[in-house]
Amino acid sequence: MSVLVFTENWDGKFKKVSFELVSYASKIAEMLNTQTVALSIGNVQDDELNKLGNYGADKIVSVKNDKLNILDNQVYTSVIAQVAEKEGSKVVIIAQNNMGKALAPRLSVKLKAGLGAGVSKLPSSVEPFTVFKKVYSGKAYSNLVIKSDIKILTLAQNSFEFEENNKSASIESFEPTLNDDLFKTKVGNVEKQTGKILLTDAEIVISGGRGMKASDQWGPIEELAEVLGAATACSRPVSDEGWRPHEEHTGQTGKIIAPNLYIAAGISGAIQHLAGISSSKCIVAINTDKDAPIFEAANYGIIGDASKVLPELIQAVKEIK
Amino acid sequence: MKILVCLSNVPDTTTKAKFVNDNTALDTTGVQWIINPWDELALTRAIELKSDAANSIENITVITVGGKDSEPTMRKALAIGADDAVRIDAEPKDAYYVAAQIAEYVKSNPFDLIFSGIESADYNGSAVGGMVSEFLNIPSVSAVSSVNIDGGQVKITRDIDGGHEEVSSELPVLAIVQKGIAKEPMIAAMRGIMMARKKPLNVVAPMEVEVLTDVVNFELPQPKPPCKMIDPENVKELVNLLQNEAKVI
Numbered sequence A: 001m002s003v004l005v006f007t008e009n010w011d012g013k014f015k016k017v018s019f020e021l022v023s024y025a026s027k028i029a030e031m032l033n034t035q036t037v038a039l040s041i042g043n044v045q046d047d048e049l050n051k052l053g054n055y056g057a058d059k060i061v062s063v064k065n066d067k068l069n070i071l072d073n074q075v076y077t078s079v080i081a082q083v084a085e086k087e088g089s090k091v092v093i094i095a096q097n098n099m100g101k102a103l104a105p106r107l108s109v110k111l112k113a114g115l116g117a118g119v120s121k122l123p124s125s126v127e128p129f130t131v132f133k134k135v136y137s138g139k140a141y142s143n144l145v146i147k148s149d150i151k152i153l154t155l156a157q158n159s160f161e162f163e164e165n166n167k168s169a170s171i172e173s174f175e176p177t178l179n180d181d182l183f184k185t186k187v188g189n190v191e192k193q194t195g196k197i198l199l200t201d202a203e204i205v206i207s208g209g210r211g212m213k214a215s216d217q218w219g220p221i222e223e224l225a226e227v228l229g230a231a232t233a234c235s236r237p238v239s240d241e242g243w244r245p246h247e248e249h250t251g252q253t254g255k256i257i258a259p260n261l262y263i264a265a266g267i268s269g270a271i272q273h274l275a276g277i278s279s280s281k282c283i284v285a286i287n288t289d290k291d292a293p294i295f296e297a298a299n300y301g302i303i304g305d306a307s308k309v310l311p312e313l314i315q316a317v318k319e320i321k
Numbered sequence B: 001m002k003i004l005v006c007l008s009n010v011p012d013t014t015t016k017a018k019f020v021n022d023n024t025a026l027d028t029t030g031v032q033w034i035i036n037p038w039d040e041l042a043l044t045r046a047i048e049l050k051s052d053a054a055n056s057i058e059n060i061t062v063i064t065v066g067g068k069d070s071e072p073t074m075r076k077a078l079a080i081g082a083d084d085a086v087r088i089d090a091e092p093k094d095a096y097y098v099a100a101q102i103a104e105y106v107k108s109n110p111f112d113l114i115f116s117g118i119e120s121a122d123y124n125g126s127a128v129g130g131m132v133s134e135f136l137n138i139p140s141v142s143a144v145s146s147v148n149i150d151g152g153q154v155k156i157t158r159d160i161d162g163g164h165e166e167v168s169s170e171l172p173v174l175a176i177v178q179k180g181i182a183k184e185p186m187i188a189a190m191r192g193i194m195m196a197r198k199k200p201l202n203v204v205a206p207m208e209v210e211v212l213t214d215v216v217n218f219e220l221p222q223p224k225p226p227c228k229m230i231d232p233e234n235v236k237e238l239v240n241l242l243q244n245e246a247k248v249i
């Protein structure tokens, strides 16, 4: 028996979410009195692999195969299933992000394992196996019982404080069976920016809405992001107007994010906007209208003109940095 | 080429979360039911693709797993421009159950391109599309922001960390769509609404499928402490609170 974690790396370095996942999985392994096995797919060196041990992995299964350099959902699902079978995994933990949403449902069918999607806490009980997850786009939660023998959980972003839990993990390499007829997709042109903080990974996000007035008014938002090491985001009308790129649109029909700090300037706080940001740890609202609904969601608020408040905020942050 | 669009019938996105029966069911009094926003965009894209004769799309079918009360939503999809609709007559018990029903239908009624949305506005599972593809043993592409057809080949763009990439796939393929797939949802015109009444809405009996999960009950989020208001003349205080109270910078 074991709890299996699917980790993610970026150019050979684990993403922060991988440590959260391993830490979360090792807590479940304790509840089940079993061990934590972490799966790494890709070219990750041993000293990096060993880091997973620091967060509670007992064993690391490393799969290095050039055929896996591009993500084919069906192929990856098969690899995870092979490892889960080999390790007798009863629970599989995956991130609730693009990768997790692509793989977890397929794996659920392959292993006939019930899926708890977007869980944000440890299971409240293992018998019956009961998880807590967001529903109605964050307006409520549900307690969900997973009845199948194997369970798959995808962990909501930024919902679990990871802690170091030094174990010396063993590393094992694994050669999965990869039949050629499994490969049905091909990747052509790739366009990606590097060196920019990804909105979905960012710890701090500075976001602007229609109250910013025009595309040429984004200077203070970008500067504040720069001094705080933050990513930038926007409301839907702002990206619809073409003031900002579509990648920045957050909300029900855009990106769903959960940073530690979300600063909303000139955003009214419509329910569909909140659906994308309500899991943020701390929300700051800057708005001229004291009755704007964003203040109901915010932890800190300033009633004022963003074009005046933001430059002062930049100044004040610079003073402490 | 034949296209299938999976439709989830969900409460309007402004619906307040209120629960009844010991917090085991949503209070649906006064709730407006809509096509899940992603599915509406997927349908829009399917219709756009069909309107270009070069793509030779014969047919767009929409499918839902749900009770009779989901029929108005199906009719709306027909009015927007789907050619026919299939309703698998069962309460959608969980994503696995729903996906198994859809896959079963597709096994005897094949499609080349299947669309599903990235997330339902109700149970937020992000699951049905991927599950259908695995049941059918066909490729799936997730986080899809554009789908084009070029000489019978389906060209898909998917989002990746920091950018996007082009994916080509063998058919049939299942595309799990998100923002970008279509700009604005298409709206039904009067003519479409008239025509929709005559379009087929086939009701299919469900097959026996095991349900792997049970919702025990719902909870509302913990009430949040009221927002602390900071004097706009004293922005330094905000930085102080963020640093020392919230500890987020």
Ligand SMILES: Cc1cc2nc3c(=O)[nH]c(=O)nc-3n(C[C@H](O)[C@H](O)[C@H](O)COP(=O)(O)OP(=O)(O)OC[C@H]3O[C@@H](n4cnc5c(N)ncnc54)[C@H](O)[C@@H]3O)c2cc1C
Pocket (backbone or CB within 6 Å): A208, A209, A210, A211, A212, A234, A235, A236, A237, A238, A249, A250, A251, A252, A253, A254, A265, A266, A267, A268, A269, A270, A271, A272, A273, A276, A286, A287, A288, A289, A292, A304, A305, A306, A307, B013, B037
């Ligand atoms: C199905 C559906 C899905 C949707 N999905 C999304 C989504 O994913 N994301 C999203 O964001 N929206 C979404 N929307 C739209 C949403 O309903 C709102 O219309 C939108 O969020 C409003 O954007 P906003 O806050 O930028 O603009 P507004 O609502 O116009 O608010 C502007 C705010 O700026 C304030 N303001 C004005 N001047 C200043 C100033 N000088 N300084 C400070 N504040 C100022 C105003 O008081 C106001 O509160 C969706 C809608 C629907 C129907």
Ligand SMILES: Cc1cc2nc3c(=O)[nH]c(=O)nc-3n(C[C@H](O)[C@H](O)[C@H](O)COP(=O)(O)OP(=O)(O)OC[C@H]3O[C@@H](n4cnc5c(N)ncnc54)[C@H](O)[C@@H]3O)c2cc1C
Pocket (backbone or CB within 6 Å): B005, B006, B007, B008, B009, B036, B038, B039, B063, B064, B065, B066, B091, B092, B093, B094, B095, B098, B115, B116, B117, B118, B119, B120, B121, B122, B123, B124, B125, B126, B127, B128, B129, B214, B215
């Ligand atoms: C009265 C009632 C009770 C319900 N009770 C439960 C319950 O107890 N537990 C539970 O998990 N769900 C329940 N649902 C069903 C829920 O609405 C979903 O259909 C199903 O669970 C999948 O949800 P999901 O969040 O995983 O969808 P997602 O996987 O997030 O949806 C993604 C996409 O899959 C497709 N899709 C989703 N659902 C359907 C569908 N029904 N038919 C066709 N395509 C679909 C759409 O393209 C959608 O955009 C209930 C629904 C109703 C009306």
